[in-house]
Amino acid sequence: MTQAHRIVQKEELGDDVVGSTQDLIRRDAIATYRVVGEPADADLQGLVRLATLMCDVPVAVINIIDEHSQHQIAAVGIERAMCARKDSLCSIVIEQKKPLVIADARADEALAHHPFVDGTLARVRFYASSPLITPEGVAIGTLCLFDSHPRELAPDRREALDLLAGQAMDVLELRRITHELFTANDRLERFAAQVTHDLSNPLSAVTGFIELAADGAESLGAPDVTHALERADAASVRMARMLADLLNYVRVGDSDRVRNEITLADVIRVALDDLAAVITESRVSVTVEANERIVADEMACEVLFQNLIANAIKFAGASRDAPRVEIRAVSITDGVRVTVDDDGPGISPDQRERVFGLMERGDNHNLPGLGLGLSTCRRIVESHGGSIGITESPMGGARFSLIFPRSTSAA
Incomplete structure (x- = not known):
């Protein structure tokens, strides 16, 4: 995007946006990735480092943006920090869901007085950003580049930035799926243990009663009854083995x-x-x-x-x-x-x-x-x-x- 492209004013992203349906959807999506407030992920840190090398810029950041704040979850060239969403340059990108490149923000009428440009928070001149979009199409943040000097970003480097943003989203997806699998396995194990426990006690009682009945039938000379009870006893033993198999299956690999x-x-x-x-x-x-x-x-x-x-x-x-x-x-x-x-x-x-x-x-x-x-x-x-x-x-x-x-x- 060039400077001639329309820039959404931060006032347009203020109170009318906060609490909107899209923001609620974004907030729920962000929660599934469990990265806000957590230590920097090594894979994400590697991607921002790669972004600085490939695009030849001093600063690269991965931001997650909710309805109130911008959270830097990985950063190279600056310390990770948080700011209000209304002060975020990247809020423009998540609303438009398109990459944005500004060669000189100071020369852009819409951004010249932005707190990240005018010295209130920083003195950004060059800015480039690509959105992080979930498989469901929700923009939850950005991979962005900064420099305190104006510069251009060649087309091949713009493409590289977009590809790295996609890779960052893949890392977040892997993180989400891994957590869901651990949670599902934990629930499965607890469920199987509870089912096994709940069924084992009455099964033991049934087995005991069958054995007593079989002994009584044998003493009374009732071979048909004895045979039937022996078959019932064998069935209860098989059921006990099946319960043990189920519990073994969910417990292994811990x-x-x-x-x-x-x-x-x-x-x-x-x-x-x-x-x-x-x-x-x-x-x-x-x-x-x-x-x-x-x-x-x-x-x-x-x-x-x-x-x-x-x-x-x-x-x-x-x-x-x-x-x-x-x-x-x-x-x-x-x-x-x-x-x-x-x-x-x-x-x-x-x-x-x-x-x-x-x-x-x-x-x-x-x-x-x-x-x-x-x-x-x-x-x-x-x-x-x-x-x-x-x-x-x-x-x-x-x-x-x-x-x-x-x-x-x-x-």
Whole structure:
């Protein structure tokens, strides 16, 4: 924009604007980004620094403008500060939602007596600004450049300023989405914990009553009743496992969990102990060679291997009488690789990614469970910076390969 372009007078942005519908929309949008009154974001600081270098100016600022004030949330060349919106040069830009370039503000009739120009607050001569516009089309602030000497801004540098303003908006969007995800995960965890707690107590009572009734029916010689109660008891046990799966899924990957050096064989041994009844019932043979150490959340890894072993037993046991499962860990250049092999039917290539999705069990829809186990496994491994995938096992079934990177592997 040139000096000949109409400049909105600050009086036009005064009391008539404050409290307008657009201002209320802008205020709500600003609140979602949680930047006003917070320490300067490193990424935003980097962008304003880049703006000064690319446009060859001494001062660059990212402003957020609400109905009352202008807040400098990132700045290079001056200290971050706040001023009244009526004194803001950038209020012009957010109202018009267009870039603005003034080569010499002192020579511009509309701006010559502005407090940022006439010496009341500063002596700005050169001014260039590009609006920060949300995906919903709300202008919430600007990326602007200042200099105390008149100058021109070449077209390519104007384009660079607009691109940097877009990048600043992307940083703010990422900040907003990250906060929303953390909030949603926290709510999900609290909800799942409450649901699990609320359902576990009555479920325990139901299980207890079923066992008492089954004992009574057996003593009275009522085999049909006993059989029905045994089926009900098995159903209650499955429901308890599903509740535990749900709670495990939302709890894993918590960055606040403590990570220590652990030996994989010890963690796997705990998982096998928890699966003792299933192992005995399925007559599975489990071989473990995993003496490697990693730095990890021990409880999360217990859940990880319990799910992987249970999954191997479930699918291999569905196809043969005495399935085999082999677990091995080896040191590799980038960390530790763990493989879990079974001799079951395997998983077809087109299903190997799908089974990690929520509520997914591939083509095996008749097997019990919510389909959360492998989703939980992926969340655990990825929370440690690792990866997990499926290939065909040399034993004929499926091979789950886990990589724990060197940063989480013990020396």
